Amino acid sequence: QMSELGYRTIAMHPYWASGWKRDVIYPLFGFDETYFLDDYFRDEWFTRSYVSDKGLFHAIEKKYDEKDEDEPLFVFAVTMQNHSGYSKNDYGNFTPQINVKGHEGNISLRMYMSLIRETDIAFRMIVNYFKIWR
16 A cells, blocks of 8 residues: 555565565565565674664664655564563573562563663664654
8 A cells, every 4th residue: 555655665574584474475565675684684783683673773764864855665664672582591692771679580571671671762763863864
């Protein structure tokens, strides 16, 4: 439908294209372009073993920067940063910063809430980008 309205349409999912057959399904949905883990996302954008929301939002911003000024663009993006697991074994390059009073020992809760905090920070950044871009 967005294509019918004149938009260039992009689907982004910073994980394997074959998961849930996205590489087959997204084009059937009518997206003009699709980007998956191997296509677009850089190593420094990773939090744990997933592309961070900040990295995904940066990729969206880059697509807006590259487009013609008068070209309408629709981007459908599925994030991965907050995907489970949340145990100590899943920390990787990420250190949880959030403690929940009365639940300080709950490693999974600390991880999840800390990742949500990172999403909040990244979301603020992309909102500010679009405030400036307009």
